[in-house]
Structure formats: C-alpha cells, structure tokens
Amino acid sequence: MQNLLLLDHANIGTAQFDFSHRCLEMNQTWQRLLSRSGCEPTASHLFDQLPDTQAILLPLIQAISGGETMQRSELRLRVNNQPTYWTVTCAAADAGYYLLLDDETDRVRQERRLERRIEDRTRKLTTLYDVMAAAGEAQDLRTTLEWALQRTLEAVRCEAGLIYLIDDFEADAPLTYFRLVVTQNVDEAAVVQQIDAQEPLVQAILSAETPTIITYLNQNVLTAELFPPFGTATYLGMLMQSRGRIVGILDVFAPAGQTFSAVEIALLDSVADQMGVIVENGYLHQQAEQVAILEERNRLARDLHDSVSQSLYSLNLFAEAGLRLIDSKNREKLRQCLRQLHDTSLESLRQMRLLVYELRPETLEEEGLVGALQHRLDAVEGRANVNANLYVEGDIETLPDEVEDHLYRIAQEALNNALKHASASLLTVRIHAEADQVELIIEDDGKGFDVEEAEQSGGIGLESMEERAEEIEGELFVESAENQGTTIRVVVDLDEYEESDDIF
Numbered sequence: 001m002q003n004l005l006l007l008d009h010a011n012i013g014t015a016q017f018d019f020s021h022r023c024l025e026m027n028q029t030w031q032r033l034l035s036r037s038g039c040e041p042t043a044s045h046l047f048d049q050l051p052d053t054q055a056i057l058l059p060l061i062q063a064i065s066g067g068e069t070m071q072r073s074e075l076r077l078r079v080n081n082q083p084t085y086w087t088v089t090c091a092a093a094d095a096g097y098y099l100l101l102d103d104e105t106d107r108v109r110q111e112r113r114l115e116r117r118i119e120d121r122t123r124k125l126t127t128l129y130d131v132m133a134a135a136g137e138a139q140d141l142r143t144t145l146e147w148a149l150q151r152t153l154e155a156v157r158c159e160a161g162l163i164y165l166i167d168d169f170e171a172d173a174p175l176t177y178f179r180l181v182v183t184q185n186v187d188e189a190a191v192v193q194q195i196d197a198q199e200p201l202v203q204a205i206l207s208a209e210t211p212t213i214i215t216y217l218n219q220n221v222l223t224a225e226l227f228p229p230f231g232t233a234t235y236l237g238m239l240m241q242s243r244g245r246i247v248g249i250l251d252v253f254a255p256a257g258q259t260f261s262a263v264e265i266a267l268l269d270s271v272a273d274q275m276g277v278i279v280e281n282g283y284l285h286q287q288a289e290q291v292a293i294l295e296e297r298n299r300l301a302r303d304l305h306d307s308v309s310q311s312l313y314s315l316n317l318f319a320e321a322g323l324r325l326i327d328s329k330n331r332e333k334l335r336q337c338l339r340q341l342h343d344t345s346l347e348s349l350r351q352m353r354l355l356v357y358e359l360r361p362e363t364l365e366e367e368g369l370v371g372a373l374q375h376r377l378d379a380v381e382g383r384a385n386v387n388a389n390l391y392v393e394g395d396i397e398t399l400p401d402e403v404e405d406h407l408y409r410i411a412q413e414a415l416n417n418a419l420k421h422a423s424a425s426l427l428t429v430r431i432h433a434e435a436d437q438v439e440l441i442i443e444d445d446g447k448g449f450d451v452e453e454a455e456q457s458g459g460i461g462l463e464s465m466e467e468r469a470e471e472i473e474g475e476l477f478v479e480s481a482e483n484q485g486t487t488i489r490v491v492v493d494l495d496e497y498e499e500s501d502d503i504f
Contacts, residue, residue, distance in 0.1 A: 013101040016093055021046040021061075024096065033103055037084055046099070053077055057099075060090040067092055074108055085109075141282030145182045145275060149250075152271050153184060156264045158252040160185040160230070163240070163275070164195060165248040169283050178202065178249055186253075190229045195249075201226060201237065205249060211238035211265055211272075216256060232256035238269055242276035250275060314344050369396060369404040373411060373429055384419060387426045394433030403492060406468040407431075407440050410476070413461040414442040414488040422446025422486060440490045448480045465490075473497040 013030030017023055023044055034041035034049055043049045050057070056077070060070045069091040077084050085108040089100040149161045164178035178195045180188065195202055205212050214220045214235040217227055227235070233253040240248035250272040254260070260268075325334040364372040374390050381388035399407075411429060418424045424446035432439045455462055455478075462478060465488070469476040474492035 011102070013103075014098060015046075015049075016096060016098050017046050018096040023049065030101065033101055037082075037103075050077070057088070057090075060088065061097055064090050064092045064097060074104060141279065141285075142182060144278055144282070146184065148271070148275055148278065149182055149184045152250075152268065153252060156252065156254070156260065156268060157258070158236075158254045159233070160253045162186070162191060162251040163248060164251070165240075165279060166246065169247070175246065181248075186229055192226050195226065199226070202249070205237050205239060206246075211236050211269055213260060213265075217253075227251075227253070234258045234260075236260060236265075236268060238272045240272045240276035240279065242273070242280040245276075245280075247276045247279045364405060364408050369399065369408055370431070372408055373431075376412065376415065377427070377429070381415065381419065381427055386419065386424060388429070389427070390429045390431075392431045392433075394431075394438075396431060396433040396438065399433065399438060399494075400472075400497065403438065403472045403494075403497065406472045406474075407438070407490065407492070410465045410468050410488070410490055411440060411442055413465050414486075417461060418442070418444040418446055418486065422448070424485070436493065436495045438492045438494060440492075442488045443485065445485045448482050448484045448486055450482065451478050451480050 011029060013027065013033040015023055015026035015030045023046065026041065031041040039051070040049050046057070047054050056072075056075060060072060063070045069089065071087065071089045073087045075086045075088050077086060084103070084105045087102040087104055089098075089102075091098045091100070145163055149163060153159070153161050161184045162180060163182040165181050166173075166175060167177050167179055168174075175197045177197055180191060180193045183191065197203075197206075201212075212235075216232045217230050217235050218232055220235075227233075230253045233256055235251065235253055237249055237251045239246055240250050250268070252268065321337045325337055367375060370390070370392055377388040377390060396404075415427065415429075418427055422444050424444035426445045428441075428443045430439075430441040430443075432441075462476075466476045469490050469492070472492050473494075473496040474490050477489040477491070478486070479489075480486035
C-alpha cells in the first residue's frame with residue numbers, strides 16, 4: 001500500500017493490479033467509490049470488484065503494453081442495476097498496471113439534464129419559428145391552422161386544442177361571439193360550436209394580460225359547461241390577435257394537474273399572436289381574391305360593352321351603305337356590302353357568345369365538368385362551324401369542385417384561343433380520369449404558334465392556365481408550332497391535391 005498512501009485523500013480511486021488482474025493495493029477512494037456503487041472492493045480480482053466490465057476494460061489494459069497511458073471518458077457502467085459514468089485511466093506499472101477511476105455520474109447527469117432542457121427550448125423555438133413562417137405564406141387557412149395547432153400541442157405536451165374565430169371580420173364590426181373552426185384530438189361534435197363574447201370565460205380571457213389557466217376544468221364555473229369532453233383536464237386559453245385586433249381564441253388542454261412553465265406560457269402567447277397573423281392574412285387573401293373576381297367581371301362587362309358598341313356601329317355603317325347601293329342599282333358593290341354585313345354580324349355573335357360564357361359559371365355548377373364542356377362546344381364552337389368533339393374516359397363524377405372549376409377555366413381559355421387566334425376547323429377535348437390522376441387535353445388543327453415566344457411575352461393566357469394548374473397540384477404542358485396546330489395538356493395529381501375549406 002506504500003505506493004498509494006499519498007493518494008488516499010485524493011478524489012480519484014486508484015488501484016494496482018498484476019497481469020492476472022489480481023489486486024495488489026488500492027487507495028481509500030477506490031474502496032469508497034466501489035462500496036458506494038454496490039461493488040466488492042475487498043475482492044482480490046479486478047472483475048470481481050467490477051463485475052460485467054471485462055469487455056470494456058480489457059481493451060484498455062491490453063493497449064498499454066507499449067508503455068502508453070489509455071483513458072476513456074464517460075464510460076457507462078451499470079453498477080447495482082444503476083447506470084454510472086466514469087473516467088477510466090489505465091497506466092503501466094511494474095509487473096502490472098494501475099487503474100484510476102473518476103466518478104463523473106453527477107456531472108454527466110447534470111449535463112444530460114441541461115441538454116434535454118436545451119433541446120426542449122430549441123424544440124419550442126422551432127415551433128414558434130415554423131408558425132411564424134407559416135404566417136407569411138398564402139396557404140389554405142384551415143389546413144395551416146390545423147398544422148400550427150398540432151405543432152403547438154406537441155411542443156407544450158398538451159393533448160387537445162381548439163381554435164375559435166370572431167364571427168365578423170369587418171373592421172368596425174362589434175365583437176358578438178366566437179365560432180369553432182379548428183379542433184385537434186377531440187370530437188368536434190362534442191364541443192360547443194359557438195361561444196358568446198359575454199361568457200364569463202371569454203370575459204376573463206379578454207380582461208387578462210396573460211393566458212388564462214384553469215387547473216381542473218370540471219371544478220371551475222367558467223368552463224364546466226363549455227368543454228364537457230375534457231373532464232378534469234388543465235385548460236389554458238389566450239387571445240389570438242393581429243396588429244392589436246382580436247381575431248380569435250386559442251384553447252389548449254393538458255392532463256389534469258399539469259402545470260405550464262414560464263417558457264411554455266410565453267411560447268403559447270407568441271404562437272397565438274402568430275396564428276392571429278395567419279388568420280388575418282387568410283382573410284386579406286380572400287378579400288383580394290374577391291376583388292380580383294369583381295375586377296374580372298368588370299373587365300368582361302367593359303369588353304362586352306365595347307364589343308357590342310363597335311359591332312353595332314359597324315353593322316349600322318354597312319346597313320346604311322347597303323341602302324344607298326340599292327338606289328344605285330350597283331349589285332356587285334351591294335353584294336360586297338351585304339357580305340361584310342353578314343361576316344361582321346357572325347363575328348359579333350361569336351364574340352358575344354364567348355363573353356357571355358365567361359360570365360356564366362353556373363353551367364359548371366349545374367351540369368358538372370363534362371356537361372359544361374359539352375354545352376360550351378355546342379353553343380359556341382358548334383355555332384361557329386367548328387367541328388368539336390368531347391371524349392371522356394374514367395369516373396370524373398367524384399372530382400373535387402375546385403379541380404372541376406380550374407380544369408373548365410383552362411379548357412375555356414384554350415378553346416377561346418383556338419377560336420380567336422388559331423382559325424381552327426377541328427377541336428378535340430379529352431378527359432381521362434383515374435383514382436389518383438385526371439388528365440385534360442385540348443387539341444386543335446389551327447395555325448399554331450411559337451411556344452417559347454408566347455411564354456416570354458405572356459400571350460394567349462399561358463400564364464393564367466399555368467397558375468390555375470398549379471393551384472390544383474397540376475402541371476400544364478403546351479405543344480405547338482407554326483401551322484402544326486396546338487395541344488394543351490393538364491395533368492392533376494389527386495393524391496397531392498387538398499381541397500380548400502374556406503372558414504370565413
């Protein structure tokens with residue numbers, strides 16, 4: 001023991017062994033560490049002192065044959081059925097080796113706890129960042145809110161959540177009630193669908209500067225009747241705001257008795273505000289769409305007015321000229337005048353039919369995509385002496401309304417182009433539907449055009465058709481060349497498409 005007397009009061013356990021792993025001497029720290037860990041410091045053999053460590057320690061011992069000192073940090077040894085962590089140093093000695101043990105269990109456990117806290121904070125910050133990113137994107141509002149709510153519940157260890165929005169988004173509208181729009185992990189039918197703004201719970205949330213927390217729902221008069229499915233759950237409710245304006249309420253439900261840390265409350269408060277931004281952006285996006293629709297209708301009305309006025313003026317001029325020519329008995333000029341009168345009236349009628357069809361989307365709603373397309377071909381192309389055919393394969397009765405509408409609009413644009421610019425005499429429309437895909441093809445035998453040049457100039461509505469295809473998870477393909485006709489093809493992936501659900 002003389003060699004280790006100086007190390008008796010050190011914090012590092014030290015022992016000397018011969019090459020048969022028999023213990024020659026040890027200091028008091030070695031004995032204390034092994035005793036505290038439930039090992040056998042009095043045993044004469046290393047692997048009796050430290051059971052189940054042979055596979056870990058033998059490589060270290062064998063590696064010092066050349067005189068090196070080997071060390072391994074955070075060595076995990078399961079001692080007395082408890083995980084412990086050690087730094088083990090192995091050094092050569094006369095006719096054997098020294099082993100030094102430094103117990104780092106407390107330090108490693110503290111570091112692991114710190115790492116878990118950092119990971120938890122990072123996860124919460126990532127949730128907030130993701131929700132903030134979603135607030136800046138124009139997506140389907142309900143889908144975005146459902147996703148944001150799910151991410152939030154995961155971050156704060158909650159089981160379920162609800163989102164209520166105000167009933168009227170007009171700027172000066174009074175706050176009367178909140179209506180349920182999104183649920184997560186709860187039967188929507190079992191929850192109150194509409195909450196009056198004068199409810200005590202709502203008033204408590206409106207008057208509080210911080211989120212409202214109720215530890216046991218069924219024991220609180222504010223919530224006992226509003227959320228019966230949640231029983232004794234812990235409730236946290238907070239306002240959703242955007243630019244100082246209230247747009248809704250976010251409710252989350254945790255297991256009964258669960259508390260929320262200051263970090264979790266701050267996260268929920270921030271997320272609620274970001275959800276408020278998402279809601280306002282969705283509302284503004286819808287308003288912009290409505291303005292665009294109104295502007296489009298106004299444009300069509302102007303086009304209709306301009307087309308009718310010019311056509312009537314031209315018809316009037318040709319009619320007056322024809323009347324004068326009757327008296328002059330100049331039959332050849334009269335014939336030319338009547339021919340121009342006839343051609344102008346046909347062209348005017350064609351333009352009128354196109355404009356009227358653009359103003360009558362109810363045909364699609366009443367008859368579906370196939371019926372609307374056939375009606376269009378009969379009423380416009382058929383009367384314009386264009387041979388037009390429609391072929392359908394597969395079941396398209398189950399197509400989402402938005403997909404039908406966009407496909408019809410794309411077909412309408414392509415048919416209008418063929419009629420106005422291509423001088424086509426033959427038109428073919430094909431629809432092929434499968435369970436996961438629908439394809440629309442419009443072919444004409446007209447003059448054709450340079451596709452690259454048209455895409456660069458934004459002509460013939462290609463940009464509009466591409467945008468409509470993208471909105472329904474589709475892709476637009478255009479094939480055309482001078483005097484080679486044109487083929488417009490749209491392929492929609494129905495597995496990727498999610499029908500928008502307007503909540504305003």
